[in-house]
Amino acid sequence: MAPAPLTPGTASPAPFGRVLTAMVTPFGASGAVDLELAARLAEHLVDHGSDGLVLCGTTGESPTLSWDEQHQLFSAVKAAVGTRAHLLAGTGSNCTAEAVEAVQEAAALGADGALVVVPYYNKPPQEGLEAHFRAVAAAAPQLPLMLYNIPGRTGCSLSPETTARLMDQPNVVSFKAASGTTEEVSALRAACGDRLAVYSGDDALTLPMLAVGAVGVVSVASHLAGDHIQRLVQAFLAGDQATALALHEQLLPLCKALFCTTNPIPVKAALELAGWPVGAPRLPLLSASNDVRDRLNSVLAALRPT
Template identity: 45%
Template structure:
């Protein structure tokens, strides 16, 4: 699925980094995943990223990852693109997950920089090229050095953009200058991976966002980009500012976005369930704070 308003938006504009619902016993909740995905798409998301960090990919099995893609594909049909997270610190395993995602019905794959081993840039580049060569799926690179310990340097990104299947980037680099350098020199579709950067990155030519906050306010996130696309930049700014307290509470207040998103979704009676260890659910004080900020947001 592409966004007609952008020529470099291979997976749409408003993508949600969807949580992975579990049952109270901790099993994969495929029915809940389908219902949540359907709601997100109905409420404004034209793309879903599954099996990412927010989707607790470190603690789901390869089989569960493929089952989730199939269930969500069935639930949303062709109404939204599905990008499957397949990144690991092992090139061989990443290729295996890529092939499984393709077979399960994904439209593309999200590939994070290999973490922990901190490979040099030539090895990072070779890793991404090997994964991109392994299937027919388009690739979204995931640049998040704060978690992986390794940046995809702008010059590496520019070289990778020459690969016909490397088409997009989820940008959590916090390097606005470096991002603009790549935007100016490539046709890569950039997606803001940090909710506080949704409007700012879109304003300099990005394709859209991969949003954690969209798990709970998908329509509002979509409206930020829709307002800017329509030329109403003042309204877009107001919408971004309005959601800022919720972004801060969900992504910058000390708890992982998975934990905060699930706490709010559970409070709203939507599919979510528990998190898997080593994550722990939000405590009473944090959960109450999240609900208070959400209620204040909804009251405006």
Template identity: 45%
Template structure:
């Protein structure tokens, strides 16, 4: 991968929520959320991922969200569409639809529930990559899928699938960054998939984050990553420290229930989710409300805004 291709994955990519109202997608709210991200200067947008409740969306709804994101971004940010599933044939179908909708790249999660071996993962990704010319970001999230992509598997896929160009690593271990870099090379783009670990990941060699927190705090998250990129370690650490409470609170229950509740508190979207997810328990809602209030009133962040 050349430097220009690597740079496309550098920075903050927001894992977009899918706002609902009365059971349907709230497109007006979605547009507001996307524009807010673009104004904050995010490098990329990820519609129809885990945070976007992809597992509950119809194919037609996914198409609408990807097309809408592409149209709104108009070259202002890279669009990496979630297109994974636990069925290889279905994943290929989703990949082709995302490609037709204009996505710049694809986020492909490991098959969940099936718990394939590493050999199975290699076969899955090879079939998927052979079905498209778009760049593919691997997505390893064992907490949701029950299996992770071994560094050696990542290296095999990079070597044998030219369009495997990055990985979103959400296993909760900074050591994985080093292991993946050792297996795949220091130029292989790695994204943090855990907001609380973004700065440690960057310090270990990752180049970006696919963020949930940036739904609420896009300017602040962008400021942290940019501070690190330009060598302002003190500011990056200060921003990391100040964002840490928010990052923790947004995972008090299964994502995206907390971030949707937070967006509702900020007047940006409804907290509605699709079953089997449910809105926050009262105690967790009270806790999150306090965190959001402190975040909104934080004088340090007010300077950034």
């Protein structure tokens, strides 16, 4: 099935909106999840450009959160933003049985979708990846899924051909492309057509990925510049390429700074600088160095109105 051409003013359906923030998990001084601050941050993000929020993904430090903490965090954010934004729960695991249980719990908690990362560390072959995602999809057939490919963290990559075979699962509706290349978007569109909504998983590649058929972005930078990113996407969709390019170039220093070391170290530091005391990451991640903080201060100052 050949993808429909992307023309100015039209776009493939975006099931969760155009700009989704991969939200950090705030921690208090004791190291516990700060649910009250998480709720306030979620409201702020929705007020400033976010159509949806992804909770307990990479940026949310899911590897160091217990499942109980994740469920409490999701419930607190849902109570705060209600139906104002699409809420996706991170339900991935390198254990298929655990991922199945997690996606069922996400559905029970009222999630609008689930972000399901490629199983990490195990390095399964494509047949194993297909079986894993089929099991997850079948466990909560009413819950739309976003498959998440980030080979730099997982150690293996979900191929477009395997993704195409999974398209017979009605709830496989979207894909977060975080391989660092626009070619992945083109390959997915060629293999899967328009029914699969591909989201950029790399802030710096949002505009290039839109140009080859992505429908939006799962963003880290939207913590600090959500309105800018939403304007970029809307300008592109309206055919205003000059405005989209200008915004892309304005945002690029921030996008680069937020990934100058392991995410979410920089974004948590940037939020602290912006007045959001979200706390340091949990070990084995550390607080940002002074050099990183200085760089973030500079790029944040450049984004502020003069």
